Structures are given as C-alpha cells and as structure tokens.
Amino acid sequence: MPRVYVDKVVGDLYILRVDDDETRYFEALWSIPEGVTYNSYVLLTSEGAVVFDTWKHIYADLYVETLRRVVDLRDVKYIVVHHTEPDHSGSLPKLLEVTGNAPTVLGHPIAKQLISAFYGIEPRFRAVKDLEEIVVGGKKLKFIYIPWLHWPDTIATYIVDYGALLTCDAFGGFGLPKTIYDDDDAVVEWYKPFVRKYAVDIVGRYREYIVKNIEKIMSLNIDVKIVAPAHGLVWRRNPKQIIDLYYDIGSAKPSEGKVLVIYSSMYGIQEKSMNVVVEELRARGFKTVIHRFTDREQASLGDVLADAIDAEAIVIGISTYDAAPFPLVELAIKLLVAKVNAEKPVLIINTFGWGKLSEDTIKSLFSSSRFRIVDIVSVRGAPQRSDVERIKQGVEKLVNSIRK
Ligand SMILES: Cc1cc2nc3c(=O)[nH]c(=O)nc-3n(C[C@H](O)[C@H](O)[C@H](O)COP(=O)(O)O)c2cc1C
Ligand SMILES: [Fe+2]
Numbered sequence: 050m051p052r053v054y055v056d057k058v059v060g061d062l063y064i065l066r067v068d069d070d071e072t073r074y075f076e077a078l079w080s081i082p083e084g085v086t087y088n089s090y091v092l093l094t095s096e097g098a099v100v101f102d103t104w105k106h107i108y109a110d111l112y113v114e115t116l117r118r119v120v121d122l123r124d125v126k127y128i129v130v131h132h133t134e135p136d137h138s139g140s141l142p143k144l145l146e147v148t149g150n151a152p153t154v155l156g157h158p159i160a161k162q163l164i165s166a167f168y169g170i171e172p173r174f175r176a177v178k179d180l181e182e183i184v185v186g187g188k189k190l191k192f193i194y195i196p197w198l199h200w201p202d203t204i205a206t207y208i209v210d211y212g213a214l215l216t217c218d219a220f221g222g223f224g225l226p227k228t229i230y231d232d233d234d235a236v237v238e239w240y241k242p243f244v245r246k247y248a249v250d251i252v253g254r255y256r257e258y259i260v261k262n263i264e265k266i267m268s269l270n271i272d273v274k275i276v277a278p279a280h281g282l283v284w285r286r287n288p289k290q291i292i293d294l295y296y297d298i299g300s301a302k303p304s305e306g307k308v309l310v311i312y313s314s315m316y317g318i319q320e321k322s323m324n325v326v327v328e329e330l331r332a333r334g335f336k337t338v339i340h341r342f343t344d345r346e347q348a349s350l351g352d353v354l355a356d357a358i359d360a361e362a363i364v365i366g367i368s369t370y371d372a373a374p375f376p377l378v379e380l381a382i383k384l385l386v387a388k389v390n391a392e393k394p395v396l397i398i399n400t401f402g403w404g405k406l407s408e409d410t411i412k413s414l415f416s417s418s419r420f421r422i423v424d425i426v427s428v429r430g431a432p433q434r435s436d437v438e439r440i441k442q443g444v445e446k447l448v449n450s451i452r453k
C-alpha cells in the first residue's frame with residue numbers, strides 16, 4: 050500500500066498526498082528511484098467542496114477512498130483541473146463516476162478538449178478566464194493562467210482568504226519528503242536537488258515561462274503565504290524560498306565554480322582524456338560534477354540535466370561509435386539542447402580509433418541552441434603528450450569563456 054497523507058493545510062483547505070514509489074520512469078523517460086508524490090487539495094465551503102486536481106490513475110480507487118475521509122462525495126461542487134497531464138487528471142474519470150457526474154469541472158478551455166481526448170468523457174465543464182474570480186460559500190478563488198508550466202492548459206488557483214497559491218506542477222519536485230511542509234530545514238535541503246531535477250526535466254523545455262509566470266504572479270500584488278504544488282513539499286513557512294529557487298532554475302543561474310562533465314567510455318580509453326580535463330579544472334579551483342556512461346555505470350539523464358542547469362560550463366566526452374557519436378551521449382546532448390538550452394560554454398572531447406567525428410557532425414548536435422562550443426579536441430585512443438597539451442588548451446578556453 051502506498052503511503053497516504055491527509056492534513057489540514059490551513060483553515061478549511063486540506064491536502065491529500067500519495068507517495069508513488071512504483072513509477073520507475075516518470076513520463077516513461079526519467080528514472081526516479083526517489084519517487085514522486087501527487088498532491089490533491091480540497092477546500093470545504095458552506096456551498097460544497099472544491100477539489101483541486103487528483104492522483105495518477107493507478108491510485109484512483111485509493112484517491113476516492115481518501116477523499117471520502119475529508120468530504121461526503123455528494124458535497125463536491127467543483128473539480129478544478131489545473132493541468133490535464135494524467136499524473137493529476139488520472140483519477141478524474143473515477144471521481145466523476147462516483148459523484149454521478151454532479152460536480153462541474155473548472156479549467157482552461159484546452160483542458161476540456163484534453164479530458165475528452167484522454168478519457169472519452171464529456172463532464173459538465175466551465176472554462177475559467179485568466180484572472181477570473183469566483184466566490185464559493187464565501188471563499189474567493191482567483192484563477193491565474195500560467196501557460197507552459199508545462200502544458201498550454203496550465204492554470205493556478207489563488208485562494209484569497211488564505212493567501213494560498215495552488216500551482217500544480219509549478220514549484221513541484223520529485224522525491225518522497227518525510228514531511229508534508231517545509232518546516233524542517235534538513236528535509237528542505239535534502240529535497241532541493243529533486244526540485245531542480247523535476248523542474249529541468251519536466252518543465253525545462255519552457256523554462257522562460259517559469260520566469261515569465263513568476264513575474265506575472267508578482268505583478269498581481271497578491272500576498273502569497275502558501276505555495277501548494279501537486280508534487281512534493283507544500284511551502285507555508287517560507288514560500289519565497291521555492292519561488293526563488295524556481296526563478297533561478299528558469300533563468301539557468303550558474304553556481305559559481307560548478308562544471309558539469311559528461312562522457313562515454315566503453316573501455317576506459319576516453320576516460321584517460323577526461324581525467325586530464327577533471328584534474329586541470331580542479332587545479333584551477335573548479336568543482337566538477339561527473340556523469341559517466343561506462344560498462345559499470347549509466348548516468349541518469351534526468352540527473353545530468355539537473356546538474357547542467359546551474360553549471361557554469363560543460364565538458365562532454367564523446368566516443369566515436371560506428372562512425373557516429375556514442376548514442377547515449379548523443380541523447381544526453383539532445384536533451385540538454387531541448388531542456389537546458391542556456392548560454393553556457395561547452396568543451397567537446399572526441400575520442401576515436403580510425404576516424405574522428407567531423408566538426409560539422411559535432412556542431413550539428415548543438416544547432417540552433419544557445420550553448421557555445423569553445424573548442425573540439427579530437428584524440429586518437431589514449432592521450433599522448435601532445436593531446437594532453439591540446440586538452441589543457443581546451444580547458445583554458447573554457448575557463449576564459451566562463452570568466453568573460
Ligand atoms: C563498439 C565500438 C564501435 C566503434 N566505432 C568506431 C568508429 O566508427 N570510428 C572510430 O574511429 N572508432 C570507433 N571505435 C573506437 C573508439 O572510438 C576508440 O577506441 C575510443 O578510444 C573509445 O574510447 P572508449 O573505449 O573509452 O569509449 C569504436 C569502438 C567500439 C568499442
Ligand atoms: Fe505535468
């Protein structure tokens with residue numbers, strides 16, 4: 050049985066959280082041994098309850114059972130769908146079934162189309178407008194469009210009475226925190242890397258919208274006392290902390306001195322060149338974070354991206370494989386370009402046996418991205434003295450490019 054939490058966040062607002070430790074690949078792509086939570090919220094009012102998002106479909110029965118602990122299902126008046134990705138809308142069909150389709154679903158106009166496309170159902174639906182306010186049983190809700198976090202359908206709800214901002218994916222993170230709230234500094238510090246991973250892997254493709262939407266929320270002059278996302282911790286002690294963290298991720302703010310090193314090494318040959326890179330960087334005072342594809346370990350692509358977003362620079366070692374870039378490194382680059390795409394300098398090492406990769410092949414991997422390739426150093430097999438010199442020169446260019 051997955052762990053379930055039910056708690057009063059504030060006043061008549063409740064959280065229903067389930068800890069998913071079964072999903073191994075989130076979105077069938079990102080390896081998450083750390084797990085993920087789905088947080089649904091329920092607001093009780095004198096005119097009936099408002100449910101905000103649900104859980105993934107595998108927990109639909111458990112969801113309904115848990116919701117019954119907080120509210121008589123006949124009292125559910127509205128179901129707000131902040132975002133239709135099935136990790137949140139998956140239990141909606143079940144919830145509508147057990148409530149006899151009585152509640153009205155509220156959401157972005159696109160949500161209506163997606164609910165019908167995904168589940169073949171046509172619930173009673175009312176599209177909400179950007180910044181529209183409604184009053185339910187004396188409680189005022191303000192809907193705020195936060196497009197592309199991370200689908201076009203995404204909205205947030207601000208519960209005026211409590212200063213609570215319910216944001217679905219935005220401000221969420223992977224992991225199964227031991228606490229529901231941000232009360233414990235140790236939990237918060239443990240959790241932050243999972244926020245970075247979640248934000249970059251899931252929302253990164255549209256990260257400019259993180260910045261734009263945070264600025265939009267700030268411009269509304271609302272007092273945000275609680276940030277309640279649909280994954281991970283609820284922020285009610287220090288909501289500014291998660292907003293600032295997301296802002297830094299959205300703007301790909303570098304951590305001083307951090308260099309990400311990614312490489313393949315099938316038989317440990319390219320690793321010798323990469324060791325030169327790492328030693329040289331460390332000697333110059335940089336902190337290197339290394340992700341490898343070898344016969345012993347296979348880097349998690351989600352972690353690679355999380356370490357890229359706040360790196361000052363990136364070094365990528367590509368083995369030549371069947372006259373092409375080593376496939377997993379190629380995939381890592383493809384995802385870096387798609388999800389991180391930041392103005393960061395990149396040094397490429399290409400180790401080969403009988404035919405190096407052309408510069409065009411390597412550059413085309415980064416085409417139309419913001420990454421700046423500062424140098425491509427091709428090395429035949431293990432690095433000779435002259436190769437070591439060229440590698441060091443490459444590192445020199447990388448370092449100069451950071452400090453420019
Ligand atoms: C399966 C395999 C395919 C390879 N394909 C090529 C190739 O097409 N062209 C080439 O120049 N070298 C090729 N090589 C040689 C490697 O690029 C070269 O040995 C390099 O030093 C590999 O370093 P690594 O073993 O640390 O990854 C291949 C090696 C292996 C094991
Ligand atoms: Fe999502």
Ligand SMILES: [Fe+2]
Pocket residue numbers: 134136137217218279280
């Ligand atoms: Fe989600």
